[in-house]
Amino acid sequence: MRRGTNLLAVGGFNQAVVLDLIRRAPDGLSRVELARASGLSPQTIGNVVRRLLDDEVVLETGKQVNGRGKPRTILRLDPRGGYAIGVHLDPALISFVLTDLDGAVVARRIHRTPVAVSPTQVLDAIEQAIESLLAEASATLEVPRERVLGVGIAAPGPIDRERGVVDDPPLLRGWSEVPLRDDLARRLGMPVVLEKDVTAAAAAELWGQTGHDGDDFAFFYYGSGVGLGIVLDHAVVRGASANPGDIGHTIVRDSSEGGVPCGCGRTGCLGEQTSPLRLVQRAAGGKRDSGGAAAAGGAEPLGAAPAGPALDDPRELFDSFGALADRAEAGEPVAVALIEALADDVATALVRFADLLDVDRIVCGGPFWQPVERLLLERVERAVRTSPALVTPHPVRIVSSAAGADVTAVGAACQVLDALYSPRPANLLLAAQA
Amino acid sequence: MRRGTNLLAVGGFNQAVVLDLIRRAPDGLSRVELARASGLSPQTIGNVVRRLLDDEVVLETGKQVNGRGKPRTILRLDPRGGYAIGVHLDPALISFVLTDLDGAVVARRIHRTPVAVSPTQVLDAIEQAIESLLAEASATLEVPRERVLGVGIAAPGPIDRERGVVDDPPLLRGWSEVPLRDDLARRLGMPVVLEKDVTAAAAAELWGQTGHDGDDFAFFYYGSGVGLGIVLDHAVVRGASANPGDIGHTIVRDSSEGGVPCGCGRTGCLGEQTSPLRLVQRAAGGKRDSGGAAAAGGAEPLGAAPAGPALDDPRELFDSFGALADRAEAGEPVAVALIEALADDVATALVRFADLLDVDRIVCGGPFWQPVERLLLERVERAVRTSPALVTPHPVRIVSSAAGADVTAVGAACQVLDALYSPRPANLLLAAQA
Incomplete structure (x- = not known):
C-alpha cells in the first residue's frame, strides 16, 4: 500500500532535484536556469538554494551577464x-x-x-x-x-x-x-x-x-562470480531482498557445443562457463580442451580438470587470470580459444537479458572484466549485434564501465x-x- | 535528466493516492482514516475528496460512529x-x-x-x-x-x-x-x-x-508465444521501447535431454520447447517422441515433425491444445510426458528469472495457461522450489493469475x-x- 507525499518529503525531493541539476552542470547554473530546468517556481528555488548554501554544499561562483538584464550569480556544487x-x-x-x-x-x-x-x-x-x-x-x-x-x-x-x-x-x-x-x-x-x-x-x-544516456541499462559484472545489475527508470533495481542479479545458472552452451557440467546438475551454466578458476585451470591443462570452442561432448567436469596452479588463494587466481589474458593477447591458440568461447558465452547471456529487460545498453565491468576487456568487448558486441535471438526492435550497445576498476x-x-x-x-x- | 515536482503534479499524485486507498478499502474510509493512511494533512484530504465528489468518482455512504466523537462520513468509490x-x-x-x-x-x-x-x-x-x-x-x-x-x-x-x-x-x-x-x-x-x-x-x-502482496512480481505469460511481465516497485516495467519480456530464447533444455532445435540456431529455447503448435504436433505424432522426457538426443527438428492437424488456423491450434490437456488429464502416457516436460521447461526458466529479478512471486496466466493450469501449476511450483539453481535467499511462490482468462x-x-x-x-x- 502506498502513502501520500508530505511537504517535508517534497522539500527533500525538490532539494535533491536542484542539487542533482547543479552537480550535472559543469559550468554551474543560475537560479533562473535552475527554475527553468527543474520546473520549480523561483521562490522554491530561492529557498532550496539558501538551504544548500547554508549547508556549504553549494558555492556562489561569479556572475553571468546576459544582455542588459541583472547579472546572474552562478551556483556550483562544492565537492568539498x-x-x-x-x-x-x-x-x-x-x-x-x-x-x-x-x-x-x-x-x-x-x-x-x-x-x-x-x-x-x-x-x-x-x-x-x-x-x-x-x-x-x-x-x-x-x-x-x-x-x-x-x-x-x-x-x-x-x-x-x-x-x-x-x-x-x-x-x-x-x-x-x-x-x-x-x-x-x-x-x-x-x-x-x-x-x-x-x-x-x-x-x-x-x-x-550524463544526460545523454537513457534511463535504463544493465550492468554485466564479471568478478569471481558473474552478476547483472539492473537500472530501470533511473533507479537501481533491488528486488524483494536486495539480492537481484544472480545469473550464474543462465544456460548459455549446449553439451554438444562443449558446455561444461554445473553443480546444479545442468550443462553450460554461465557461472561455470565464465568461471575464472575454470578458465585458468583449462589454460594450464593446455591443448587437452579448448574450452568448448570445438570439441563436441568432450567437456570434462570441473572436478576432473587438469592440475593447474594451487588456487585456494583467490589472489593467485587473479594473477593467473591476468596471465591467461596476456597469453591470449600474444596469440597463443589455447588461450585465444578460451577467451573467444568466453566472449561467445557472455554474448549469449547478454542477448537474453536484453530481450527480457528491453534495455538498449549493457555496461560491462568488475574485477575480472578489466584484464580481458580489450579481448572481449568487440567480440561480445559483434556477437550480440548479429545474434538471431536478439529480438528487441532497437540496437543494444555493449560498453565498458566508465568508472574502471574502482566501479x-x-x-x-x-x-x-x-x-x-x-x-x-x-x-x-x-x-x-x- | 530529471525535473522537479510542481504543485499541480503533487495534487494529482495525492488525488491518485487517496482514490487508490478508497478503491482498496471494501468497507470504505472516512476522511480521518484517509489522512492517517495517506500521511496527508486533513486540509489536503478535504480538498482532494471535494474534487472527487464533484467528479462523481466517490460517494458518501453513511456515517460511522466512534464512541462519543462526531460521526464520520464513509467514502466509497463509485464504480459507475x-x-x-x-x-x-x-x-x-x-x-x-x-x-x-x-x-x-x-x-x-x-x-x-x-x-x-x-x-x-x-x-x-x-x-x-x-x-x-x-x-x-x-x-x-x-x-x-x-x-x-x-x-x-x-x-x-x-x-x-x-x-x-x-x-x-x-x-x-x-x-x-x-x-x-x-x-x-x-x-x-x-x-x-x-x-x-x-x-x-x-x-x-x-x-x-491486495495490500498483502509485495511490490515486486513477475508474470509468466503463456500465449501463442511466451513472455514475462515484470513489476518492480509497484510499477510495470516498460523498458527502453515498451517491448520487455521476450523470453522465447531462454535456453532451458540440453540436446542430450531432448531439447529441440530453435530457429535461432540454438537448442532447447523456451519458446520452441513450450510452443503449443509443437506440442500439439508431437501429441499427434503419438509415441514417436515423448517431447524430451526420456530419449537422449532423439529430438527431431520442428520441420520434420509428424503430420498433425492443419494448424494454419490458430483457432484450431487452441482447440487441439485443449484436447491435449484433456488427454493428459485422462492419463494418456504420451500426453502426460509432453505436459510434464512442459512443466519442467517452464520451471527451469522461472528459476532463472527469480534469480535475476529477486522476485518472491511469479504469477502465471495467458490464453494457453488456462487449459493446462491444473496439470502444470503444482509440478512447476515443486520443480522451482527444489531446483538447485534457485539461489534467492527466500521462497518463490508460483501462483495462477487471479484475473483468469480475461487477464x-x-x-x-x-x-x-x-x-x-x-x-x-x-x-x-x-x-x-x-
Missing part, C-alpha cells in the same frame, strides 16, 4: 562539502575509495583480501585500511573526519540488506551470518551501508552517467551520497502503516 | 463513475471486456480472431464488437457512452507504443506497421492506448492485488484507468526539457 568512503570486498581484492560530494575519487587503495582467516580478521584489515585512508586524507587533502558522511561497503551476495548481514557467499568461506555493517559502524563510529557488489557497480554507473567501490560510496541527493521518486512514498 | 474497454488481440482469440472504475468486468465477449484476412478486416471486426458491446452496455447496464473513458488494446509485440503501431509480430501474419491505435481511435471516436500483451497481463495483476483484456482496460488513479511516482517527474 562532504565525502564518502566506498569499500569493495571481493574474494580476491579489497578496494577502498574516498570520494567527494561529486562522487569523484580523491584517494584510493587496494589490498589483497586476507585468506584463510576469520571474518573478524578481515574486518580488522578493513578497519585499519579505512583509518589509514582517513588519516592520510586529513593530513594531505585537508579532509576533516567530520565531513565524511559514512561508509558504503559492497560485498558478494546473498546479503541481508536490512540487517546489514553477509550470509555465506559461495566465494567467501566461513562468512556465515556476519553482521558486517554494524560491526564496521561500531569500529569506525560512522554510518555504514551494505550493498550487494553487482548492485553497487550499477549504482556507480548510474551516478556517473564497485565507487558505487558503494554512492550509496552514502545517494540519500543526500539522488532524486529517487520512490523516496516520496512514506513507509506503509504498520 | 467511469468505465473502460479492454481488448486482447491474440492470434487465436480476441477478448473484449468492459470494466467499471474499480477494474471489475461488467461485460465481456470473446471472438475467434479472423484468419487469412487483412489487418483492416480484423479492425472491422474489433470495431463492430466494441460498438455492439457499447450498445448492449447502454441498453442493459445503463452505461452511457460518454462515461466510457477509452479503450486499451493489448497486442503481441513488437509494438511501437509511442506511435501506437503493431509491427510484424511473429504470430500475426501481414501485420507490418499497422497503426492500430490511431485507426481504432478514429473509428470509435475515443482515446485508445496500445500495450504489449504481456505488459497488460502484468498490469492487470498489479491492479487487482490481458482487463490489463488493457487498466491502462485507461491507470492514468486516472494509479499512484505511479514516475508521473511526478515532468518531461525533460527539449
Whole structure:
C-alpha cells in the first residue's frame, strides 16, 4: 500500500532535484536556469538554494551577464562539502575509495583480501585500511573526519540488506551470518551501508552517467562470480531482498557445443562457463580442451580438470587470470580459444537479458572484466549485434564501465551520497502503516 | 535528466493516492482514516475528496460512529463513475471486456480472431464488437457512452507504443506497421492506448492485488508465444521501447535431454520447447517422441515433425491444445510426458528469472495457461522450489493469475484507468526539457 507525499518529503525531493541539476552542470547554473530546468517556481528555488548554501554544499561562483538584464550569480556544487568512503570486498581484492560530494575519487587503495582467516580478521584489515585512508586524507587533502558522511561497503551476495548481514557467499568461506555493517559502524563510529557488489557497480554507473544516456541499462559484472545489475527508470533495481542479479545458472552452451557440467546438475551454466578458476585451470591443462570452442561432448567436469596452479588463494587466481589474458593477447591458440568461447558465452547471456529487460545498453565491468576487456568487448558486441535471438526492435550497445576498476567501490560510496541527493521518486512514498 | 515536482503534479499524485486507498478499502474510509493512511494533512484530504465528489468518482455512504466523537462520513468509490474497454488481440482469440472504475468486468465477449484476412478486416471486426458491446452496455447496464473513458488494446509485440503501431509480430501474419491505435481511435471516436500483451497481463495483476502482496512480481505469460511481465516497485516495467519480456530464447533444455532445435540456431529455447503448435504436433505424432522426457538426443527438428492437424488456423491450434490437456488429464502416457516436460521447461526458466529479478512471486496466466493450469501449476511450483539453481535467499511462490482468462483484456482496460488513479511516482517527474 502506498502513502501520500508530505511537504517535508517534497522539500527533500525538490532539494535533491536542484542539487542533482547543479552537480550535472559543469559550468554551474543560475537560479533562473535552475527554475527553468527543474520546473520549480523561483521562490522554491530561492529557498532550496539558501538551504544548500547554508549547508556549504553549494558555492556562489561569479556572475553571468546576459544582455542588459541583472547579472546572474552562478551556483556550483562544492565537492568539498562532504565525502564518502566506498569499500569493495571481493574474494580476491579489497578496494577502498574516498570520494567527494561529486562522487569523484580523491584517494584510493587496494589490498589483497586476507585468506584463510576469520571474518573478524578481515574486518580488522578493513578497519585499519579505512583509518589509514582517513588519516592520510586529513593530513594531505585537508579532509576533516567530520565531513565524511559514512561508509558504503559492497560485498558478494546473498546479503541481508536490512540487517546489514553477509550470509555465506559461495566465494567467501566461513562468512556465515556476519553482521558486517554494524560491526564496521561500531569500529569506525560512522554510518555504514551494505550493498550487494553487482548492485553497487550499477549504482556507480548510474551516478556517473550524463544526460545523454537513457534511463535504463544493465550492468554485466564479471568478478569471481558473474552478476547483472539492473537500472530501470533511473533507479537501481533491488528486488524483494536486495539480492537481484544472480545469473550464474543462465544456460548459455549446449553439451554438444562443449558446455561444461554445473553443480546444479545442468550443462553450460554461465557461472561455470565464465568461471575464472575454470578458465585458468583449462589454460594450464593446455591443448587437452579448448574450452568448448570445438570439441563436441568432450567437456570434462570441473572436478576432473587438469592440475593447474594451487588456487585456494583467490589472489593467485587473479594473477593467473591476468596471465591467461596476456597469453591470449600474444596469440597463443589455447588461450585465444578460451577467451573467444568466453566472449561467445557472455554474448549469449547478454542477448537474453536484453530481450527480457528491453534495455538498449549493457555496461560491462568488475574485477575480472578489466584484464580481458580489450579481448572481449568487440567480440561480445559483434556477437550480440548479429545474434538471431536478439529480438528487441532497437540496437543494444555493449560498453565498458566508465568508472574502471574502482566501479564497485565507487558505487558503494554512492550509496552514502545517494540519500543526500539522488532524486529517487520512490523516496516520496512514506513507509506503509504498520 | 530529471525535473522537479510542481504543485499541480503533487495534487494529482495525492488525488491518485487517496482514490487508490478508497478503491482498496471494501468497507470504505472516512476522511480521518484517509489522512492517517495517506500521511496527508486533513486540509489536503478535504480538498482532494471535494474534487472527487464533484467528479462523481466517490460517494458518501453513511456515517460511522466512534464512541462519543462526531460521526464520520464513509467514502466509497463509485464504480459507475467511469468505465473502460479492454481488448486482447491474440492470434487465436480476441477478448473484449468492459470494466467499471474499480477494474471489475461488467461485460465481456470473446471472438475467434479472423484468419487469412487483412489487418483492416480484423479492425472491422474489433470495431463492430466494441460498438455492439457499447450498445448492449447502454441498453442493459445503463452505461452511457460518454462515461466510457477509452479503450486499451493489448497486442503481441513488437509494438511501437509511442506511435501506437503493431509491427510484424511473429504470430500475426501481414501485420507490418499497422497503426492500430490511431485507426481504432478514429473509428470509435475515443482515446485508445496500445500495450504489449504481456505488459497488460502484468498490469492487470498489479491492479487487482491486495495490500498483502509485495511490490515486486513477475508474470509468466503463456500465449501463442511466451513472455514475462515484470513489476518492480509497484510499477510495470516498460523498458527502453515498451517491448520487455521476450523470453522465447531462454535456453532451458540440453540436446542430450531432448531439447529441440530453435530457429535461432540454438537448442532447447523456451519458446520452441513450450510452443503449443509443437506440442500439439508431437501429441499427434503419438509415441514417436515423448517431447524430451526420456530419449537422449532423439529430438527431431520442428520441420520434420509428424503430420498433425492443419494448424494454419490458430483457432484450431487452441482447440487441439485443449484436447491435449484433456488427454493428459485422462492419463494418456504420451500426453502426460509432453505436459510434464512442459512443466519442467517452464520451471527451469522461472528459476532463472527469480534469480535475476529477486522476485518472491511469479504469477502465471495467458490464453494457453488456462487449459493446462491444473496439470502444470503444482509440478512447476515443486520443480522451482527444489531446483538447485534457485539461489534467492527466500521462497518463490508460483501462483495462477487471479484475473483468469480475461487477464490481458482487463490489463488493457487498466491502462485507461491507470492514468486516472494509479499512484505511479514516475508521473511526478515532468518531461525533460527539449
